[in-house]
Amino acid sequence: xxxxxxxxxxxxxxxxxxxxxxxxxxxxxxxxxxxxxxxxxxxxxxxxxxxxxxxxxxxxxxxxxxxxxxxxxxxxxxxxxxxxxxxxxxxxxxxxxxxxxxxxxxxxxxxxxxxxxxxxxxxxxxxxxxxxxxxxxxxxxxxxxxxxxxxxxxxxxxxxxxxxxxxxxxxxxxxxxxxxxxxxxxxxxxxxxxxxxxxxxxxxxxxxxxxxxxxxxxxxxxxxxxxxxxxxxxxxxxxxxxxxxxxxxxxxxxxxxxxxxxxxxxxxxxxxxxxx
Amino acid sequence: xxxxxxxxxxxxxxxxxxxxxxxxxxxxxxxxxxxxxxxxxxxxxxxxxxxxxxxxxxxxxxxxxxxxxxxxxxxxxxxxxxxxxxxxxxxxxxxxxxxxxxxxxxxxxxxxxxxxxxxxxxxxxxxxxxxxxxxxxxxxxxxxxxxxxxxxxxxxxxxxxxxxxxxxxxxxxxxxxxxxxxxxxxxxxxxxxxxxxxxxxxxxxxxxxxxxxxxxxxxxxxxxxxxxxxxxxxxxxxxxxxxxxxxxxxxxxxxxxxxxxxxxxxxxxxxxxxxxxxxxx
Numbered sequence: 417x418x419x420x421x422x423x424x425x426x427x428x429x430x431x432x433x434x435x436x437x438x439x440x441x442x443x444x445x446x447x448x449x450x451x452x453x454x455x456x457x458x459x460x461x462x463x464x465x466x467x468x469x470x471x472x473x474x475x476x477x478x479x480x481x482x483x484x485x486x487x488x489x490x491x492x493x494x495x496x497x498x499x500x501x502x503x504x505x506x507x508x509x510x511x512x513x514x515x516x517x518x519x520x521x522x523x524x525x526x527x528x529x530x531x532x533x534x535x536x537x538x539x540x541x542x543x544x545x546x547x548x549x550x551x552x553x554x555x556x557x558x559x560x561x562x563x564x565x566x567x568x569x570x571x572x573x574x575x576x577x578x579x580x581x582x583x584x585x586x587x588x589x590x591x592x593x594x595x596x597x598x599x600x601x602x603x604x605x606x607x608x609x610x611x612x613x614x615x616x617x618x619x620x621x622x623x624x625x626x627x628x629x630x631x632x633x634x635x636x637x638x639x640x641x642x643x644x645x646x647x648x649x650x651x652x653x654x655x656x657x658x659x660x661x662x663x664x665x666x667x668x669x670x671x672x673x674x675x676x677x678x679x680x681x682x683x684x685x686x687x688x689x690x691x692x
Numbered sequence: 693x694x695x696x697x698x699x700x701x702x703x704x705x706x707x708x709x710x711x712x713x714x715x716x717x718x719x720x721x722x723x724x725x726x727x728x729x730x731x732x733x734x735x736x737x738x739x740x741x742x743x744x745x746x747x748x749x750x751x752x753x754x755x756x757x758x759x760x761x762x763x764x765x766x767x768x769x770x771x772x773x774x775x776x777x778x779x780x781x782x783x784x785x786x787x788x789x790x791x792x793x794x795x796x797x798x799x800x801x802x803x804x805x806x807x808x809x810x811x812x813x814x815x816x817x818x819x820x821x822x823x824x825x826x827x828x829x830x831x832x833x834x835x836x837x838x839x840x841x842x843x844x845x846x847x848x849x850x851x852x853x854x855x856x857x858x859x860x861x862x863x864x865x866x867x868x869x870x871x872x873x874x875x876x877x878x879x880x881x882x883x884x885x886x887x888x889x890x891x892x893x894x895x896x897x898x899x900x901x902x903x904x905x906x907x908x909x910x911x912x913x914x915x916x917x918x919x920x921x922x923x924x925x926x927x928x929x930x931x932x933x934x935x936x937x938x939x940x941x942x943x944x945x946x947x948x949x950x951x952x953x954x955x956x957x958x959x960x961x962x963x964x965x966x967x968x969x970x971x972x973x
């Protein structure tokens with residue numbers, strides 16, 4: 417008697433879940449991972465920006481507000497001006513951080529992606545699922561920071577609420593590109609350099625802490641190229657009713673384009689790297 | 693590896709040895725520890741981009757805070773009543789903050805060498821003892837802090853934020869800051885149980901950086917906040933660097949320098965004791 421089962425006697429393979437379901441599954445996997453390790457992330461993504469806000473309001477804000485240059489800030493208190501900048505900038509940093517080392521670890525070190533790809537999941541699912549998780553993850557510190565802006569910097573509650581989706585969009589504008597870069601490069605040093613030579617200058621020089629016309633003339637056109645500058649303009653517009661440098665639709669479109677372009681690049685890079 | 697490759701390694705070793713001799717460890721009676729400095733020099737000269745990125749970071753802060761925010765603030769009054777531009781005011785503080793950051797970030801390297809690479813076990817199997825280990829690693833931290841401080845000064849000059857030639861005097865304060873935080877970091881790293889403990893590094897660093905009168909004079913703070921600020925070790929580095937850079941030398945300068953020296957020595961002493969306990973028994 418033969419022990420082999422004839423092919424046609426095997427139960428039919430269940431239908432592959434659709435892309436949306438697969439994306440949701442990957443996002444759920446990341447969210448469940450937070451249960452074990454949310455404390456450290458909470459400290460650095462909520463505590464540290466709040467400290468920046470405190471230092472800006474308490475110390476530096478006193479100096480700036482007394483300096484009589486508030487016309488350059490549209491008559492705002494420095495804490496409100498810089499606080500909205502820090503909200504957008506922090507969202508960028510959190511998104512970049514979450515798209516760099518964890519993704520690299522999953523590809524190179526813990527090889528979680530290899531395990532996930534042994535299931536019906538495809539490389540694009542891993543990228544889109546991670547991005548979906550990130551969008552949800554970014555909303556939490558943005559909400560906490562929004563409350564702090566209301567309490568510490570006198571921002572209107574409606575404005576702070578409206579700034580939350582802008583902060584999420586800001587992070588997403590960077591997430592895909594960072595993921596694509598960290599997936600493509602070979603050496604870990606190159607990831608560290610991205611933060612020191614890419615993210616940090618963008619953080620400091622995109623109108624976060626001061627209007628970009630304070631920069632030396634040759635740097636101003638460079639600052640305009642920074643997606644964070646567009647994000648900061650948009651954040652101040654919705655949170656403080658600030659007039660934007662470009663039409664607000666242009667800032668918004670640019671951020672959306674960065675986000676979509678980055679996502680496409682990340683999918684391509686992941687497909688290239690994990691195809692074996 | 694080809695014979696040419698081996699010759700290249702020899703050349704690099706010789707160059708690292710020459711550079712390492714610039715660090716006068718003989719002065720503290722720890723000449724043997726020179727080999728540890730040499731190892732660090734050899735490693736870092738192979739990654740010049742990483743080394744220079746560390747130097748660029750504080751200059752970027754200077755550009756943003758000194759030039760950008762400076763334009764909003766205008767002048768700042770020193771304790772003597774003299775006015776300096778905000779950029780000139782912030783520069784010495786940013787220089788010593790960079791020395792602190794560099795020294796604290798060494799914790800990742802030290803932890804890796806202690807727990808993963810097991811380098812220190814290997815070192816202690818040679819004639820070098822725990823004290824040499826601490827002297828060698830600290831000497832490298834101080835050397836790097838000094839290098840960064842000199843490069844920062846060049847950036848400061850390029851941005852036109854040097855008030856007087858006395859600004860040179862903030863460089864030795866930065867070196868001393870590297871020593872103080874380097875010593876404490878070495879000791880603290882021996883207590884780290886896993887990488888998860890490193891979440892605390894940011895919790896320590898950011899408040900020190902933001903609340904040590906780095907970005908504003910102590911006088912703008914309410915009394916309780918000013919008192920709290922003086923408990924920060926970085927505050928003492930900032931106050932010493934500023935006092936020397938602006939030629940406003942007061943008796944308190946000795947206190948500031950003494951605090952830094954004391955913290956460094958205490959950290960180094962504790963670190964060598966901990967290394968001995970962890971690795972020799």
